[in-house]
Amino acid sequence: MRKTAAAVLFCCAGLAQAAPDQAGFYRAVSIDNASGVRKMLQEGVNPNLPDDQRGDTALVIALRDDADKVFKILLETPGIDLEARSANGNTALMMAAYKHKREAVDALLAKGARVNQSGWTALHYAASAGDIPIMQVFLARGATVDAYAPTNITPLMFAAREGQEEAVKLLLASGADPALKSSHGWTAAQFALAADKPGVAAIIDKFLQARTQERSRRN
16 A cells, blocks of 8 residues: 555656646747747647736747747647637737738738637737738738727727828728727727827828718719
């Protein structure tokens, strides 16, 4: 009995020592330690769990911290969840768009990452960052141009608030409705004015005037 109990204790101790170092894994991801990340993945670390510090997934951390080598390793990891969300709702595709990482965007899309989803979308993030090429990729793949994020904020409102004039023009040309209002009752132009971006508000107002004139001619 004593030998059996000792064996059980030894076994349990060994399991405790062999438990994956999840915190160490996130540190390795952040500093682009490719060999360390590969080793810990082989030891059983779950790359889809959010970290305890900020609630970010490994893919989001890699993109956020420019850990490009680790990002490629994670992308090829069996079972990696491309749609796993950080605590704040970020997905890998959103972070890649916000960080202007076109290569990562293409790689994620090739792996099956979704352009459209409930809540914040990758188009919101690309519009906020003013990344026209990435926005064009998303729009070509059927991104919902007037997607509603929480409080009914659209990509156009987000771009307007950030003063991204070219992004605003692209969204308007792609069918975005500048008359839509957020849950606070603000239009995209009002978001621009509140953020002291009068040039963006002028672009939107000019578009609305042209649209009104065109509708009047048709009637």
